[in-house]
Amino acid sequence: MATKRKPRLAVWKFASCDGCQLSLLDCEDELLAVTGQVEIAYFLEASRAVLEGPYDVSLVEGSITTPGDAERIREIREASKFLVAIGACATAGGIQALRNFADVREFTAAVYAHPEYIDTLKRSSPIAEHVFVDFELRGCPINKYQLVEVISAYLHGRKPNIPTYSVCMECKLRGAPCVMVAAGIACLGPVTQAGCQALCPAYGRGCFGCYGPMETPNTAALTAWWRDQLGMAPAAIQRALRTYNAGSEAFRKESEAYEHAHD
Amino acid sequence: MMQTALRTLQRPSTPVYGSSACKPYRCRVTRRVQENDDTFTVELTPVSARQHGAFTPGQFNMLYIFGLGEIPISISGDPADPDRLVHTTRAVGAVTRRMATLHEGDVIGVRGPFGTHWPLEDLKGKDIVIVAGGIGLAPLRPALYQLVANRGDYERVVLLYGARTPEDMLYRAELERWRARFDLEVYVTVDRATGDWHGNVGLVTALIPRAPFEPRNAAALLCGPEVMMRYAVQALQKRGVGAAQTWLSLERNMKCGMAMCGHCQFGPHIVCRDGPVFRMDRIQRFFGRWEV
């Protein structure tokens, strides 16, 4: 058989912590298999060798926060056949989307000696607000097995097995006891998408919502229970919703419902 | 009470005992026909002589593409020729899109046949009215083959078939052949006429009031989009064809085909076991009910 050209994979970074790219490097055993199947054409975190586009698969980490970002993501989209947004920054704006709830100019004035040099957008926004995204892989950071699954699914033309149901599904499947029911700990698991194998609840912590809203998140019912049964203060509820996926619609709206509520 | 070792979801490295029922048998593609833009027919023959594709009209198979997935597809071939397994489907998901690219000689997996059938044996001496919409003709074609092969056992046989456009119609050559027969009444309609179409334009349900059959002695077999079947049932009832004389084929999510996985739940029914072919009066409490 004639050697088929391996699909070219590129990894791009926008406003982010690099944690999701590290997940790809963290694949170790799997990474060898991945490099056997794809040609890594652009991945500065791993290699300085850069191959020109077009790319078959682009993994995009980070959110769009500057006018330059907004321009660059369009170029990447044009050079990519299949574009996957990876991580909470790329899919929801990330922790930096907290700026969306305030005035970014006040921040820059407070932080930088010369804020006039800072060219930044008012909002931190996910990739899908700017270009068409073929698949959004959630997580802060993403789960490396899910990443391999998405790449493998792309290579073989199948739908990735990435469920959009709640963290509770994974929590119960691994046999971990519910921290909300058994310990009265506020947990975002019931409204958060699975993917982490319920890491925090399994260690007795409430879910922080790293994977963003699940398919049909009833955030109002959950936070009402926190408030009425667990005695949680509105400000604390708002803080719980405003982390890595603060910019996601479901978490943002619910957090705004607690905006002006006081104890 | 300390936190003991945290259990993780165990991912076994070897398969479970048995599960032969979940193992597809291999079939070779012997023919592939593009029916229209997105719809195609594959003909399969079991690789092993020990396997055969015997089925009754209305049943379905689970078709498996290596590593990609498995989907339920009704059988649309001739029940008298079980070594030629025929399936017609639209390329809509990952599995069917790959199926659309199959070539002669390719091998795929098959499990089945599953489910209930059109009760043709019990309908001898009756007028048979077949109402099909779009790809809904596929699971009814085996019934037509069987009716034609045993034509003397039935009174009138009427086929009412509707498609979106003339180009969307399935089995056009066959429809022509059936139309040419004096012992079949074939009426075809399209939602939208294109090209040199001079036939009926309109919904298939509009053909029901004028179709030549004796309502009291009729049996209606329906397959198509649920909304089309709802209107067809209603039009048939207006002509006096009751729910106990009407059978229809339902679509639900199916994973196992063995009445175990629960995905095809429909009110009191398990569609892969109690269906896909149901007599209307057995399901009319729930048929067409929102999100049941």
Place this chain on the structure above:
Amino acid sequence: MTEHEPHDRLYVLDRTDLQQLFDALRTRGYTVIAPQIENNVIIYGAVDRVEELPIGWTDVQAGGSYRLARRGDDALFGYTVGPHSWKRFLSPPLRMLWRARKTADGFEFIDDGSPPPRYALVGVRACELAAIQRLDDIYTRGAVIDDDYQARRGAAFIVAVNCGQAGATCFCASLGTGPSVGPGYDLALTELMEGEHRFVVAVGSERGAEVLAELPHRAASEGEIELAEAIVAQAASQMGRTLETAGLQELLYRNVEHPYWDAVAERCLTCGNCTLVCPTCFCFTIEDTTDLTGQIAERWRRTDSCFSTAFSFISSGSIRTSAKARYRQWLTHKLAGWQDQFGNIGCVGCGRCITWCPVGIDLTAEVAALRAEDVGQPPAEPILEMA
């Protein structure tokens, strides 16, 4: 499966000799699974020693709440049921069904499966035994049999325990599934705390009798038998919840369009917890995968829930997109459809779905609310509604 013929005679096994039961089971090649405490919850897992049981602990349950508490005695089985159920061992949540290799001729199956483990399930409550029998209906009594389940089930040695107390979310008495264990066990224990700590033992099978024969035991006295019966009767009187089953099936069917379902949907998180803790929920999905090279394919079976939207996905999209339709599906299938499909109510009254719902949605209260607002007559059939 072995014949489970109940023996009339009741015996007594001293608490101090219970370890010998565990040892006898292990000697026979069983992995003993029993209640134990993990992360402040009583779960089921492998144990070697009786001391690993939740000795002296009980549970306090309510809608959306579960806490452990000290009992004040050294009872071994002084609690009700926790978040785990035995289906975890008889029908594990994630299983590889087969593995295949791509060949010139299509594919071939490789790595044939090995026989499943042999479990002795110790501490199976009446409702749980009934739940296992519900699973038997689905996995072993249809046209096709789940080989793996049947092998696990056939090998399982069941040591049942009669409940000495009922929890606030228990309602097995309403369903006739408890608190006294019905047939189907190998040995059944009733824990007596009065006087000497001991167990009244009923023998339910030949192999149960064989195991008991290896242990120090004696015939139970009239007094001990009466005491054991009184203990179970007391549990029956303590049920925290009730579920009226008369006309339940029709109640649900005729109220399919009731506005009540909208009210539940406002509270329901569609998280799926109720289905995952339920000892009878049996749904699973099939996942087909390949390795990165595409040369090896696997088929996996994973526990699924009717609360996910993918569950009802067909070519035109998901059938049950609304929370209302998904909750209605779960409750109606459990209490009504199940009767049509398998001849029984799918609920055994264990109360897990009430306790482990993160927002305390209570199946018994929901049914009672529906009953109070019963429309009384079936809604117009959809076909007629169109006219």
